[in-house]
Amino acid sequence: MPKADSLQGSLDLLVLKTLSRRPGLHGYAIMTAIRERSDDVLRVEEGSLYPALHRMEEAGWLRAEWVTKDNGRRARAYALTKAGEKQLEAEESRWEAVTVAVQRVLRTV
Amino acid sequence: MSYWSRLVNVFRDERLRREIAEELESHIEEAVDRGRDREEARRALGPSLRLREESRDVRLLPWLDSLRADAVFGWRQISKHKATSAAVVLSLGLAIGSCLAAFQLVDALLLRPLPIAHADRLYVIEHETLNSQGRPETGDASEYPVFEQMREAVDGDAELLAISYASRADITFGSDEDVEKAYRQWVSGAMFETFGLRPAAGRLLARHEDAKPGASPYVVLSYDYWKSRFGGDPQVIGRTMRMEGQSYEVIGVVESGFTGVEPGVFVDFFAPVMMNPNVERKAVRWFRAFAALREGVAPEAVRVRLDGVHQAMLQERVVGLRAEGRLPSHHIDRLLRDRVLLESASSGTSRTQRSYREALFVISALAGLALLVGCANVANLMAAQGVARSREMALRVSIGAGRRRLIQLVMVESGWLALLATAVGAVFAAWAAPQVVGLINPPDNPARLALPLAGRPALFGLGLALTVTGLFGLIPALRASSVRPAAALKGGAGRPSKGRLMYGLIAAQVAFCFVVTLAAGLFVGSLNGLADQPLGFEAERLAVVDMAARSPTVPEAWEQVAESLRAVPGVESVALASWALMDSTAWTGAVWIGNEPAEDFPFFLGISPGWLETMAIRRLQGRDLRRGDANAALVNESFARAYFDGADPVGQWFERTALGGARERVQIVGLVADARYNSLKESIRPTIYLPFLPESAEGRLTPKSGAFMVRTSGDPTVLMAALREAGSRPRPELRVANVRLQQEILRGHTIRERLLALLGLFFAGVALLLAGLGLYGTLTYSVVQRRREIGIRRAVGAQAEDVAWSVAAGAAGTAVLGAAGGLALSLASAGSIEALLFGVKATDAAILAPTALAVVAVALLAAAPSVIRAIRIDPAEILRAE
Structure with missing residues (x-):
């Protein structure tokens, strides 16, 4: 479990949050969703996305299944598991704690 | 896992x-x-x-893609902060534009190779002589008989070419009534072939046209003149042009791009040197001798042979001079120490080059300093923005962006700013550079330089944009890249060093600013010093009517024109002289006093009776010249001091060389006050005034030209047309060549100083504005950051002045440190501009004090809003927010 003051988990947080809103997205769609939601500010490095997805799958937060897309091509769709939902909750509250801390620092310095 | x-x-x-x-x-x-x-x-x-x-190039494409992404993001970042970005782009653009314009000028005048074959192997022959103070001076004028000997001496190793000084000639393509002016250059026929130039129409002059004096009455037009004067009409070939009483045939047009070898002048037509009567005269120096070296020939070898010819000529001439006794013998000894030099002329050679070389380098340096001030400013701004963006950077790191990626991101953003600023700068330079060229030389005869933005200036601009990006982008980029997510989000690390950097940049700005302002002060001081130089005559309300004689004149003709001018309403008095004072024309000659040759050649000027009154020059002793005076002269005070130990010289005699070479005795009939003859800077030389129209015209040439000096009761500018008409009407053989104001002629002597003062003030203004903005921004930022601290200090009893001082102390310290650095820098570099100054020094308190005052005033002005803002911080509000 990463420490509360680390941002290591923020890619996980972004992915989990995206999938909780729209389950069944595949990797490319997750990347696009994050970029569009953040108004192009957050660009997930494609090279880091798949290792993260696989890691979270291994951790049991995500489950993946092969689906056939409209164009007949196979894609791996991801969704949150129960453990994933818990993890998202934990990540979100940790993020809150960090940003509140940051806000306070910024306001007071 | x-x-x-x-x-x-x-x-x-x-x-x-x-x-x-x-x-x-x-x-x-x-x-x-x-x-x-x-x-x-x-x-x-x-x-x-x-x-x-x-694959090896596996990293290239993702890099390009990330670059594109960063470019898009950077652009959005810039358009988000429109006001800041606009301020940055405009201020930086002004500074970049100034640098670009300065480079354009330096390139066009000094660096750009002539558009000829093997420009790198073209040299100009110069003569180094010792002046009367024993210091070496170089001149580039040559005489034709010696040139011919030199040409033979280096035959096979170098082609020697005679190319005269470009000068304005009166020419006509129709009747003698339609005289126009055009830039003429007398050139060797071999020049076109040697330079590898081709005709755009007709044919060019050829080598065989260098053989016989007077045998080739042909001219070649420049492409530019052909286009502007004849609209590129091919029918111009074969037309007749009249110049100085001789008919010439237009035989061709030289290809475009070649405008002569004098940067600053566009030659309109080329005539063969053989048509100039001076080709057969000894000791008349009227053209530049160029040497186009053959491949692989060492310049020194050629120089030695040229020097040999020159020394032989000197030896021969000295024998004659000693026999004549025209010069003191130590002057003759000095002549023998002349040497021939060979200077590279790959970029051409001209008077404009000589007199503006240093000035242009100084202007470039000032522009560069203004750019440094601008860069420091933007670096500060970016660094401040970087602090605000540290969270964004931290987030980027946490989603996998590496250090290089962050550097790239920030650099790309800086690159955008630099690119936009360079575009603004290019527009500014395109406008400014021709303006500056217009300020070189008098307004009626401006310098002309081709100033393309394409080519070398474009490369320079690109290089400038990259350099500037590096200068102001690198520090913020490195800072952003070193962000540690956790630490950055806590807001703790790196603050003190950043503060030091900001104040360091401000101090550097103030220092550069100080240097630029001091230079501006020195140039303004020089200009004022020159403008305040006593002239010895009254230049106000004085018009000059230059006359040219078409055919031999009689004295009555000149008298009639004078009467006609006097009849113009508003004219107070009219007098005649060989030319106007300070008109850059001089007549010098040897004189003997008590059979001893005078140390230096004095100036001579032909004047009519009444000239002294019209010019308002005081007569100290004796009488004015009279009509019918023969062998009588006035002399000035300097003459009396130099040759009569300051005693009254009236009634004394001197001897001078009359036309034909015989000595002639002249009696001094009057002593007059010193008046400036042709230089504002040099001390006034001994001057002799002789009758303009001697009583007996026997054995003398009647004057071919003269200048009527017209004193008016009101503004002379309104009388110009009337004077032109009144001057031309009475006699057909005398026509008005020009009507000018004496003040215009004087302004011609301070053009360079005026240019330097103007540009110096401009750059000082830009630098002060940028430094002021920088200081203002930094202080505002630091007060916002310190709101809480200040609020608490106020709450625990700190007085307003304590708070004000705590804010201002940093600024004051920085300004003082910067000014001190600037002073040291100025004193260290003052020597490099000494030659451009007149009557002022970098250490003059009268210059230093206003400079320091200006810098301090700007610093105070910039600091004031922040100090006020700090005082107004309400402790209660701050504490409530806690």
Whole structure:
């Protein structure tokens, strides 16, 4: 479990949050969703996305299944598991704690 | 990853690999469907696929893609902060534009090679002589008989070419009534062939036209003149042009681009040197001798042979001079120490080059300093923005962006700013550079320089943009890249060093600012010093009517014109002289006093009776010249001091060389006050005034030209047309060549000083404005950052002045430190501009004090809003917010 003051988990947080809103997205769609939601500010490095997805799958937060897309091509769709939902909750509250801390620092310095 | 799944993975490795591969393939297909390049998408996936890629250039495409992404993001970042970005782009653009314009001028005047074959092997022959103070001076004028000997001496190793000084000639393509002026250059026929120039129409002058004096009455037009004067009409070939009583045939037009060898002047037509009567005269120096070296020939070898010819000529001439006794013998000895030099002329050679070389380098340096001030400013701004963006950077790191990627991101943004600023600068330079060229030389005869922005200036601009990006972008980029997510979000690390950097940059700005302002002060001081130089005559309300004689004149003709001018309403008095004072024309000659040759050649000027009154020059002793005076002269005070130990010289005699070479005795009939003859800077030389129209015209030439000095009761500018008409009417053989104001002529002597003062003030203004803005921004930022601290201090009893001082102390310290640095820098570099100054020094308190005052005033002005803002911080409000 990463420490509360680390941002290591923020890619996980972004992915989990995206999938909780729209389950069944595949990797490319997750990347696009994050970029569009953040108004192009957050660009997930494609090279880091798949290792993260696989890691979270291994951790049991995500489950993946092969689906056939409209164009007949196979894609791996991801969704949150129960453990994933818990993890998202934990990540979100940790993020809150960090940003509140940051806000306070910024306001007071 | 749990141990269990790792264990499982060992067994299902192959399947997993296939699955990952398929998933990544699917990702790539998706990317391709969205219109991305397959290879690029594959590479963007990075390490997981890279193992399977053997290609060497695997990093290039993702890099380009990230660059594009950063460019888009940078652009959005810039357009988000419109006001700041506009301020940055405009201020930086002004500074870059100034540098670009300065480079354009330096390039066009000093660096750009002539558009001829083998410009790098073209040299100009110069003569180094010792002046009366024993200091070496160089001149580049040559005489034709010696030139011919030199040409033979170096035959085979170098082609010697005679090319005269470009000068304005009166020419006509129709009747003698339609005289126009055009720039003429007398050139060797061999020049066109040697320079590898081709005709745009007709033919060019050829080598055989250098053989016989007077045998080739042909002229070649420049392309520019052909286009502007004749609209490129091919029928101009074969037309007759009249110049100085001789008819010439237009035989061709030289290809475009070649405008002579004098940067600053566009020659309109080229005539063969053989048509100039001076080709047969000894000791008349009227052209520059160029040497086009053959390939592989060492310049020194050629120089030695040229020097040999020159020394032989000197020896021969000295024998004659000693026999004549025209010069004191130590002057003759000095003549023998003349040497021939060979200077590179790959960029041409001109008076404009000589007199503006240093000035242009100084202007470039000032522009560069203004740019440094601007860069420091933007660096500060970017650094401040960087602090505000540290959270964004931290987030980027946490989602996998590396250090290089962050540097790239910030640099790309800086690059955008620099690029926009360079575009603004190019527009500014395109406007400013011709303006500056227009300020070189008098307004009626401006310098002309081709100032393309394409080519070398464009490369320079690009280099400038990159340098500037590096200068102001690198520090913020490195800072952004070193962000540590946790620390940055806590807001703790690195603050003190950043403060030091900011104040360091401000101090540097103030220092550069000080240097530029001091230079401006020195140039303004020089200009004022020159303008305040006593002239010895009254230049106000004085018009000059230059006359040219078409044919031999009688004294009565001049008298009639004078009467006609006097009849113009508003004219107070009219007098005649060989030329106007300070008109850059001089007549010098040897004189003997008591049979001893005078130390220096004094100036001579022909004047009519009444000239002294018209010019308002005081007569100290004796009488004015009278009509019918023969062998009588006035002398000035300097003459009396130099040759009569300051005693009254009236009634004394001197001897001078009359026309034909015989000595002639002249009696001094009057002593007059000193008046400036042709230089504002040099001390006034001994001057002799002789009758303009001697009583007996026997054995003398009647004057070919003269200048009527017209004193008016009101503003002379309104009388110009009337004077021109009144001057031309009475006599057909005398026509008005020009009507000018004496003040205009004087202004011609301070053009360079005026230019330097103007540009110096401009750059000082830009630097002060930028430094002021920089200081203002930094202080405002620091007060916002310190709101809480200040609020608490106020709450625990600190007085307003304590707070004000705590804010202002940093600024004051920085300004003082910067000013001190600037002073040291100025004193260290003052020597380099000494030659451009007149009557002022960098250490003059009268210059230093206003400079320091200006810098301090700007610093105070910039600091005031922040100090006020700090005082107004309400402790109660701050504490409530806690």
